[in-house]
Amino acid sequence: MASSTPFLHTFRQNISAIAKPEKFTFPFCYEPHPLSVIAAQEVQDYLATQTDFEHNFGLTEGQEGLIIGKMFGVLIVEDENGNLGYLAACSGKLAGTNQHRYFIPPIFDMLDPQGFFLQEEATINALNREIENLESNPKISALKEQIELCKKLNEQELAEARALHKKNKAERKTIRTVQKEVLGTEDYQELELDLIKQSYRDQHEYDVLKMTCKNRLTAIEHELNTLVKEIEHKKESRKSKSSNLQNQLFDQYHFLNAKGEKRAVLDIFEEAINLLPPAGAGECAAPKLLQYAYLHDLKPICMAEFWWGAPPGSEVRKHRYFYPSCRGKCEPILGHMLQGLVVDPNPMLENPSADVDIEIIYEDQDIIVVNKPAEFLSVPGINVQDSVQTRILARSPEITGPVIIHRLDMSTSGILVIAKNKEAHQFIQDQFIQHTIQKRYTALLDGIITKNEGLIDLPLRVDLEDRPRQVLCYEYGKPARTKFKVVAIENNKTRIHYFPLTGRTHQLRVHSAHSKGLNTPIVGDDLYGKRADRLHLHAGYIQFVHPTTKKMIEFEVADPF
Template identity: 70%
Template sequence: MQSSPSYSRQNKFSFNGDEARTSDVYDGSFLRGSSSRLHSFNTDISLIEKPRKFTFPFYYEPHALSIMAAKELQKYLIEQDDFVHNFGLRDGQEGLVIGKMFGVLVVETPSGEMGYLAACSGKLAGTNKHHYFVPPIFDMLDEEGFFLKEESTINQLNREIEKLEANEELESAIADLEKTNETASAKLAEMRVLHKQNKAERKQIRTHRKIILAETKYKEVEADLIKQSYRDQHEYDVLKAQCKLDVEQAKFVVDQLREQIASLKETRKQKSAALQHKLFDQYQFLNACKETKNVLAIFEEANNITPPAGAGECAAPKLLQYAYQNDLKPVCMAEFWWGASPSSEVRKHKSFYPACRGKCEPILGHMLQGLEVDENPMLQNPAVGKELEIIFEDEDLIVINKPAEFLSVPGIHIQDSVQQRILARNPEITGPLIIHRLDMSTSGILVLAKHKHAHQFIQDQFIHHKVRKRYTALLDGMITQTAGIIDLPLRVDLDDRPRQVVCYEYGKVAQTEFEVVGIENGKTRIHYFPLTGRTHQLRVHSAHQLGLNTPIVGDDLYGTRTNRLHLHAGFISFVHPVSRKVIEFEIADPF
């Protein structure tokens, strides 16, 4: 279903002929025909000021134009009948539930008119061919393309390998080899026992005959005994050789069958490597300067690593590539999640999200060259103008009230932090200073050590879970539970650091006790008592569908950004390293 064109003063599209389709030409001369994916806005955008710089894709507030384009795309997704895909939004719909990330890119034509492009990350409904969305950088699902043909060849090799590995002939040959080995070992062992008995008997004969026989007769007996010994040795050597031959013959049968498998695996390896390199060559990315670079070169220069699976398949690279190929100037962009959340991640229906870092950061680093882009807010020091409130200090400890958006320790790009500030204030401090940390966005109580003994003494209490801590949060919604324990193991999202995901296979144990304080204007005030200390533990346990399914207000990673993250470390209790008395501190939450 195509949206109808808008004829506002600053967004007037002229069409070729009588067909008024958003996929037709603007200006009557560019992007002609149904192959165009440029959409006009359905609403008047004449009063919306165009952004001065393009969106910084890894941390942004969607511009009003991006929000409008996203709403029109969402309307299309609700009303369309172009494809069938189970996003998990309709009860009873058949098929595997797969939510998707969609993106919109607002663009400007050479004549100064505005429109937008739409894209989906990965394939949608089993195909890459959709009239509403820009095409992929390379369509791996093209039935006439090399990828599916080569993949079919590799899959055939996989089936042949699986068939040979499950072959009864191979199983029988392996069993025969094992049996031959066992039989040979048993025969040789049996003969060794017999020869050992023979040897013992010869020894008795020597001892007895030497006493009763004359020397000449004894020498005849001794000669015969020596012959018996040689005969035993020869008999063993013959049996050993025969056993070795039997085993080698059985092994030869197994090796022949295994060599077929090894040969097929080597062929598969070579074909897979060749296909991968050929695939890399297809992913050629443009930038605003019309410079092209393939994905392999981009990742080698950025991280000196092989591109991860799916690199280049996200919405943002697709949108920019199509814009550059068609002389459309990128103005602003946004990406949002549509559908049910994956089981491991925190993704909320219709919520905006930044581009992923693992796959997109190197690619977009190249593609954005030549565009004037918003400054990276993560390179700006959020602690400028903020002071550290000292709430307790003696010869052993310093306890502070850390403001929100203030680093506990120096970061990669920003050095200003609690650690730097306190060391500058107290240059006499020896040994480690930081005992525990708070996320940059979390405010509240932070305990610091002035010397090594204090650091180790209190850190031991953290390690053995003897420190009592309480956090207060404001959740962006109402929950029905009044208390409980959340137990969801966490690990870092390798494709999108520092986001965390729930992972029962590789995640570390993460447990949080909670108690609801009250409901305030449709939001839930809650106390958290973390039993472990994982990165973003409280944030993920709040937002994840298997946790409380309600993000913390202001959570820019797992919820919706506001003026601040409404999470505060308001209480702590521990044993003093010198007095050995329990001390506690409490600060009311500031929200």
Template identity: 65%
Template sequence: MGIDSPAFFHTFQSDISGLEKPSLFTFPFCYEPDELSRIAASELQDYLESQRDFVHNFGLRPMEGSPIGKMFGVLVVEREDGMLGYLAACSGKLAGRNEHRYLVPPIFDMLREDGFFLKEEEEINAINHRITSLEEDAGFAELKQRLIKLREEADSSLTAFRAYMKQQKAARKKARETQKPALSAEDYQVLETDLVKQSYRDQHEYAVLKNTWKEKLQDVEGQIHRRQSSIDELRELRKIKSSALQQRLFDQYQFLNARGETKSVLSIFEESKQLLPPAGAGECAAPKLLQYAYQHRLRPVSMAEFWWGVSPASEIRKHRHFYPACKSKCEPILAHMLKGLNVAPNPMLDNPAVNKELEILYEDSDIIVVNKPSEFLSVPGIHVSDSVYTRIAKHPDVSGPVIIHRLDMSTSGIMVLAKHKEAHKTIQDQFIKHTVFKRYTALLEGELHEHEGLIDLPLRVDLDDRPRQVVCYQYGKPAQTKFKVVALEKGNTRIHFFPLSGRTHQLRVHAAHHLGLGHPIVGDDLYGTRAHRLHLHAGYIQFKHPTTHQIVSFEVHDPF
């Protein structure tokens, strides 16, 4: 008697008889897809190109609405009888819904019409509408403007009366000075009594005027306060309802692992030292795939995720390219869900600089200039301490901060290092003032038809997927790069970059982003396609020597 397949178990349409199962499950945050995962991804992509199950604007052909690319995932699984197949999933909702014929369901479907989420969200939206109506009410706006005008009038009126009182006081003083010699003591006392009465009268009239304005202001302020109190009460109600809904939502996300253990999303993120799960935690493809596999006794074999559609405006995502799982949402969840599986080791724990020599190009009593190999850290990392810094800091005559500037681990080329504090400060000031001239050489995927130009795209870190950078005009830091094409080589472009700023991954993002050059650097595993190395090399630098004050330069030809 055969084993029934779960509803979303897909048998391979391709011949996989000659392929072996991977001995270790995919490490999801840094991987090269195995052949089974590639075939599964290809079959899912064939489905996406031909399906008629849903309509979604991926930006791949003219359609109404804004195009939205999506991340898809495949999980190769093994049934209890040993048959291999695969599951497919999409991160987040697709075409406005969560339920699809070909894709595994979400861990919790927030979009079910009979579910609590939409009903409670509707109540919160109704509160939002009431708040907006009260805030945008014409009468409320008029009261605020009236209060502003009244305060201006009150201030003007009281200021004018204080000026009048000052004039009267000066007049009384003059009267005392001029009349005292001419009057008898008795007559002067009568005058003094009258002047004092005038002073008291002025003070009384000022107090009456001040109180009149106070009453007028309090009347309008009271009307505004009553309306604002209604808004504040609604905001507090919204806060309570939103918090309760969020808590109830968190309770729906219970994640299984290969050992059969279940853990809530809240406990998972608490253990990872995060106060609350980020929005969308558990909605990515990887957790959906593993959850469905565990629920239906399917053994995970390998997995891969790829982007389908146009790139987002800020990120760099290439159609059909494979990507690792995101870290902020998925890393804590997958750390739990992968327990019980024999997972491939984290390659990021390995020292990429093992057996690599650090070539010294120049050295004197102030500086050391080195030629850093690719896949070699500039400074110690979280897991690997071996770096340019740790090696140079061991030199007996090095006492200073050492690192003046950095290169990405994957970038090769020239680094200038300081032997002591004074040299460090002098050269660092030149970097800050942008008087250091740097030239990088890169090989880009495809042929670039512009000859030269300037890329100006502000950058910030991707908070959901460090250390990736995104283009952000609101919060990004200014980043500018000049470029000049050197040659077209076998379908690729050799180019010189001249960075005018030094942001993390600046050249890589400026090369790959569609608002930049739109051509990733060959071998860029974050923004393009992985290869044996990143084809980016810091080949030339020029600066003023910290002691001789002479202009010095160093050059190393690119190794690719």
């Protein structure tokens, strides 16, 4: 495919036998099309052998410095003559620059030395340094200390004055009592006037002392406030400049779609989620690729994104693995950019188990125990209502109170306990809360685990920019602990038993895949590993105390894989 379009790559291998997809890739859940796989492999070959730039991906043993793995994307495109080629892009900057021989440029180059962004950023950075210097002024801490000492001194002097005046008052009272019996009326009245003058004098002295103390403290506070106000003024200036710079930056991002319609990023996010765009919106590979294709009259055919390099500290990312586009930054933008293309359906809007029956393995007057199929919801979702809960209520409408006691991820199969009345629900739920219920999951991991057993302790929280993915977070994450025991090694895969001590979202999936966990994803994990026929994770055993008999009962279902 000979083309004068910059950055448009011709396939090195013969792709004539590969049929084009009928629909464009749904970017948030997909199996890469063979054309995307070939293009990605060619980009990976380039990354592995290129000498165009130096970037520490963390792939060279012993290499020092900051390790930064990156997400790359490929977009298969068709020109006006029906010829296929591909574009390649990197999310964010690469090797400290946005300009590369092989990868398309960004929608707006923030690193252009002649551009407004770096120049205004330099002004803001200078303000940051000024603020840091002002905040580190030793006089500030000295004045704060003086204020505290002054407050204590003031309180001490005022307390001593109050004590003295109280003593004087008591003495005047004694004098009145004694002298009233001794002095005549005229002499006593003269004495009373003198005592009143003494009282006024004490009050005046106290008022003068209060004013002296106040002025003494005010003088120090004024000196401190002068320094603090200077800092606050510069912070307000920084805030204003940062806000103006961000708005000026947003103005550079206008996105096209297949209909030729252009929309500003601010309008896109306001309409989609009624929020401002997050930092970096528009800098991911997918929007950059589509924008470049539209600008150069190239028809998007399919796309894929993959990770290259060592994983970041908090996320699960595997070298060379394909991943969906992030939702926080890209979903609103791509929602606009894909308009006019025929796109694969969103699987989250479809019910993959509409014709699947739920197996009931036990039932009595208090509970129902089911074997939930994989890809079946425990409770109704936003888009799909069909679930274990709705099926059970349709089957047994006489059930009262809460139904679901615990949940399994949609992709996880296995034992789910259902309550038929409020009392049973509360009794069993208390056991979950107190961690007295024994649970065992079986998983098939996509690799060999050499350690026979152990404990994984990695706190988790949701990835705010890419829900429902979970990330490792020691600061804000909730405790997540999992015991494991290897069962067998089968065809370079590990069958393992998990005994979760907590019940966090995606706990077993992240503990399996994260580099600080077992560093080996569960087979079929489309979020943290590679897609397959299903997620090979099964809740196969549970033991708890029955709500009525108060006897220990247990259930076990064989692994379906």
